[in-house]
Amino acid sequence: MKKLLIASILLGLLGGLAVTAQATPQEDLAELRAYFKNRFPNTPFKDYINGVYSIDPASREEWEEIEEFPPYELSISNGKELFDTPFANGKSYADCFVNGGIGIAERYPFFDSNSGQVITLESAINACREANGEEPLKWQKGPIADISAYMHYTSRGNIINIQVPSDNPAALAAYERGKNHFYAKRGQLNMSCADCHVYNSGNKIRADILSPEIGHTTHFPVYRSSWGELGTLHRRYDGCNKQVRAKPYPSQGEEYRALEYFDTYMSNGLEINGPGARK
Amino acid sequence: MRQSAKKFFTATLSLAALLGALTLLSFPAAAAEGTGSMIEKGKAVAEDRIKGNCLACHVMGDGTLPGNIGPPLIAMKARFPDKDKLRAQIWDATVANPDTIMIPFGRNRVLTEEEIDQVVEYVYTL
Numbered sequence: 001m002k003k004l005l006i007a008s009i010l011l012g013l014l015g016g017l018a019v020t021a022q023a024t025p026q027e028d029l030a031e032l033r034a035y036f037k038n039r040f041p042n043t044p045f046k047d048y049i050n051g052v053y054s055i056d057p058a059s060r061e062e063w064e065e066i067e068e069f070p071p072y073e074l075s076i077s078n079g080k081e082l083f084d085t086p087f088a089n090g091k092s093y094a095d096c097f098v099n100g101g102i103g104i105a106e107r108y109p110f111f112d113s114n115s116g117q118v119i120t121l122e123s124a125i126n127a128c129r130e131a132n133g134e135e136p137l138k139w140q141k142g143p144i145a146d147i148s149a150y151m152h153y154t155s156r157g158n159i160i161n162i163q164v165p166s167d168n169p170a171a172l173a174a175y176e177r178g179k180n181h182f183y184a185k186r187g188q189l190n191m192s193c194a195d196c197h198v199y200n201s202g203n204k205i206r207a208d209i210l211s212p213e214i215g216h217t218t219h220f221p222v223y224r225s226s227w228g229e230l231g232t233l234h235r236r237y238d239g240c241n242k243q244v245r246a247k248p249y250p251s252q253g254e255e256y257r258a259l260e261y262f263d264t265y266m267s268n269g270l271e272i273n274g275p276g277a278r279k
Numbered sequence: 280m281r282q283s284a285k286k287f288f289t290a291t292l293s294l295a296a297l298l299g300a301l302t303l304l305s306f307p308a309a310a311a312e313g314t315g316s317m318i319e320k321g322k323a324v325a326e327d328r329i330k331g332n333c334l335a336c337h338v339m340g341d342g343t344l345p346g347n348i349g350p351p352l353i354a355m356k357a358r359f360p361d362k363d364k365l366r367a368q369i370w371d372a373t374v375a376n377p378d379t380i381m382i383p384f385g386r387n388r389v390l391t392e393e394e395i396d397q398v399v400e401y402v403y404t405l
Contacts, residue, residue, distance in 0.1 A: 188387050190373070195380040204346040206335045 025164045025175055025265055032198070032266055036212050039202065048215030049273045055202050056209050063277070072149060072223040072275040075230045079150030082143055087132040093147070096128035105148075105155035106272045109261050110162065111171035118174050118257040122148055122232055126252075139251035140235040145221040149230060152221070152274035160218065160272060162265045178262025181255060182213075187246030196240075217264045219276025230275060233260060314400075321401030324394045331390065331398055336381065340405055348380060355405050366399045 023031070033045070043054050053060040083101065086092045094100035108121040119127075122144055126136040137144040164175045182193045194213070196205065201212040220233040227235075234251035237259060241248040249255040325331040326342055334342040338351035345351075359365040368375060370385030384390045390398065 189382045191380055200348050203348045205348060206346050207344045
């Protein structure tokens with residue numbers, strides 16, 4: 001009797017799972033775009049690459065002036081120099097990437113079926129170093145941000161088109177993990193990324209206007225005035241996790257790579273415009 | 280002149296104290312009324328960026344640079360005739376709305392019980 005009951009409960013659960021089909025990444029993307037189109041009817045889709053400035057004309061002017069003498073210019077030239085400098089074994093970064101690493105940043109992150117991992121551009125940069133007998137670089141700022149800035153710079157104007165292959169459950173699992181990170185409440189302050197960057201985008205938290213999620217990844221690495229230097233996307237994730245008094249995850253660990261996978265997928269169809277400048 | 284003013288002041292004060300004591304005895308509920316210093320402390324906690332930081336989301340009194348994520352905290356007595364309901368909202372806003380962005384100040388121990396009492400007294404004056 002008891003066994004029968006358990007069996008039928010299990011069956012019921014399974015049945016329930018089968019019926020409530022999960023939204024596909026394509027459906028998530030369509031839904032989020034429709035949401036923002038409705039929320040910011042005056043913002044053309046292409047303009048989301050400009051973050052908060054795409055929805056706030058007041059601060060946009062100030063920012064456009066900053067972009068005339070970009071504070072990240074030195075980082076790009078520094079990044080190019082690092083990129084072009086051969087390793088001790090005579091090989092270079094160009095040998096690790098398709099097309100010599102030029103104009104390819106929009107392909108990252110992607111799901112690599114062989115390793116079962118999400119590969120971000122920064123993780124590929126360090127993997128290239130290690131494969132050539134060099135020490136890995138620190139993840140959040142400095143040389144890795146400069147190299148990434150240069151690689152993004154050569155990819156400006158290219159369209160982001162991240163794939164989550166539907167026949168690959170591991171890729172889908174990584175996407176779902178990232179999505180869950182984005183929508184789950186976290187930290188002592190109990191807030192989700194979506195609380196700020198979806199449901200309250202355009203609203204003011206103190207004096208800061210909250211940017212929409214769409215377009216979040218297009219312009220990284222970013223020069224932030226409050227950092228006074230360039231930082232990677234995972235540095236920003238770190239900061240936004242700390243703000244709600246949540247323990248941040250390690251940069252380029254599985255959690256943030258999954259988050260970047262989801263986050264970048266949500267910017268599909270937009271141009272790469274990194275590196276960028278923000279307040 | 281000065282002397283007599285002072286005397287008068289002291290007299291009123293002790294009268295007030297007496298009245299206070301009397302009211303306390305006859306209507307215990309009046310003990311819940313905020314005293315001046317409770318209200319001041321509450322204002323400080325509410326405005327402190329690492330404590331209440333209510334201004335991040337609400338227009339609140341004369342606080343500067345308020346956000347606009349939540350409704351302005353005005354006419355609180357009219358909106359919360361029952362002060363306990365106001366306290367409950369601050370203690371854990373997710374009870375009324377599980378999806379709210381408002382911080383569960385009491386449940387997650389962002390503020391102490393005493394600090395929440397102080398904030399309630401301040402907010403109730405708005």
